[in-house]
Amino acid sequence: MRKASALTRFVACGIAVGVLLSGCGQSPERPAASPAQAAEQEPGQSEAGGADPATLPAGSYVRNLENGRDEVVVPDxxxxxxxxxxxxxxxxxxxxxxxxxxxxxxxxxxxxxxxxxxxxxxxxxxxxxxxxxxxxxxxxxxxxxxxxxxxxxxxxxxxxxxxxxxxxxxxxxxxxxxxxxxxxxxxxxxxxxxxxxxxxxxxxxxxxxxxxxxxxxxxxxxxxxxxxxxxxxxxxxxxxxxxxxxxxxxxxxxxxxxxxxxxxxxxx
CATH class of the missing domain: 3.40.50.1110 (SGNH hydrolase)
Incomplete structure (x- = not known):
């Protein structure tokens, strides 16, 4: 029920999806990007477009339009x-x-x-x-x-x-x-x-x-x-x-x- 509630809040205010920009805040399964790699990456629309963010690959980000910050898709x-x-x-x-x-x-x-x-x-x-x-x-x-x-x-x-x-x-x-x-x-x-x-x-x-x-x-x-x-x-x-x-x-x-x-x- 908590996942559904969180998703409802995101859908209600709109969702933006892209590639991860920063190495900090990685889950242990995914090594942190180097500062150089992070600097080279540019925000872009995921191929998933308007798909459910919960189905996106680990390491993708979701723009939380309630606070304007990017959040990382984390497995489980x-x-x-x-x-x-x-x-x-x-x-x-x-x-x-x-x-x-x-x-x-x-x-x-x-x-x-x-x-x-x-x-x-x-x-x-x-x-x-x-x-x-x-x-x-x-x-x-x-x-x-x-x-x-x-x-x-x-x-x-x-x-x-x-x-x-x-x-x-x-x-x-x-x-x-x-x-x-x-x-x-x-x-x-x-x-x-x-x-x-x-x-x-x-x-x-x-x-x-x-x-x-x-x-x-x-x-x-x-x-x-x-x-x-x-x-x-x-x-x-x-x-x-x-x-x-x-x-x-x-x-x-x-x-x-x-x-x-x-x-x-x-x-x-």
């Missing part, structure tokens, strides 16, 4: 979680992805390493800027779950509490406007904990917990996981995990998602 959107995040989520074996996949979702990632609620990395803006200016593309249709992860780069770049809260509020509002029927959850900032040198990262994790609570969103705080679960030994650098660490964190996240009853519905 009904079982695909939208994950917004930074370099913790970006790798195909990133622990947020592993946790979501373990509870039954495919994953469509929108984000980039070095970004956050306030932080940009020079290639793209922060989360809300990237969305509004089209640096990455949201999926067409209605995903069953949206997960927002991040905060580490905001901590590292000195973003204030007020800046983080303001942009998190804007992002949540924009996503709720686009996907009013989709549950949303937040994952905080991976750190060592306030008593073990977590510093600003642990503070931002706690701050994001207050944002999630105010919006009524489930929150998975990870601001002490490195020490709580003895995983600091699996750090590949100051903030990123090695493969074994990513796997361990994925298992922990799976347990939290199940405890919050955020598992994917079984495919028919």
């Amino acid at each position: 959107i009904g079982h695909t979680a939208l994950l917004i995040g930074d370099s913790q989520s970006e790798p195909y074996d990133g622990w947020p992805r592993l946790g979501l996949e373990a509870v039954g979702y495919k994953v469509h990632f929108c984000g980039l390493g070095g970004t956050g609620f306030v932080a940009g990395n020079g290639k793209t803006g922060n989360y809300i800027e990237a969305l509004l200016r089209g640096d990455w593309k949201l999926p067409y249709g209605t995903p069953p779950l949206i997960v927002i992860q991040g905060g580490g780069n905001d901590a590292g770049q000195g973003a204030t509490d007020a800046q983080i809260v303001a942009n998190a509020d804007r992002l949540i509002a924009a996503l709720r406007q686009r996907y009013p029927d989709t549950p949303m959850a937040m994952i905080g900032t991976l750190a060592r904990g306030t008593n073990y040198g977590g510093g600003r990262r642990s503070q931002v994790d706690a701050l994001l917990g207050t944002v999630a609570a105010r919006h009524g969103l489930p929150f998975i705080g990870v601001g002490d996981w490195l020490t709580k679960y003895d995983l600091a030994k699996n750090l590949a650098d100051a903030v990123h995990m090695n493969a074994a660490g990513r796997k361990s964190l994925g298992v922990l996240l799976e347990g939290r998602l199940r405890a919050l009853h955020l598992e994917a519905e079984a495919a028919p």
Whole structure:
């Protein structure tokens, strides 16, 4: 019923169809285009013309005329979680992805390493800027779950509490406007904990917990996981995990998602 509802909204306001322009926001099955490839592509009308966008090939885009942005056709959107995040989520074996996949979702990632609620990395803006200016593309249709992860780069770049809260509020509002029927959850900032040198990262994790609570969103705080679960030994650098660490964190996240009853519905 959610797919039908989304399609009805698009048909009511008109649909434009074309080829994908941007590499950000790809589903894992489809590698991101290089900046050069993206720059060379031009918008064009699909051969499908006025066909049902749900029948278009993965990677095609649909112009959402309600907001003027292009959205990506994603395979099996009904079982695909939208994950917004930074370099913790970006790798195909990133622990947020592993946790979501373990509870039954495919994953469509929108984000980039070095970004956050306030932080940009020079290639793209922060989360809300990237969305509004089209640096990455949201999926067409209605995903069953949206997960927002991040905060580490905001901590590292000195973003204030007020800046983080303001942009998190804007992002949540924009996503709720686009996907009013989709549950949303937040994952905080991976750190060592306030008593073990977590510093600003642990503070931002706690701050994001207050944002999630105010919006009524489930929150998975990870601001002490490195020490709580003895995983600091699996750090590949100051903030990123090695493969074994990513796997361990994925298992922990799976347990939290199940405890919050955020598992994917079984495919028919």
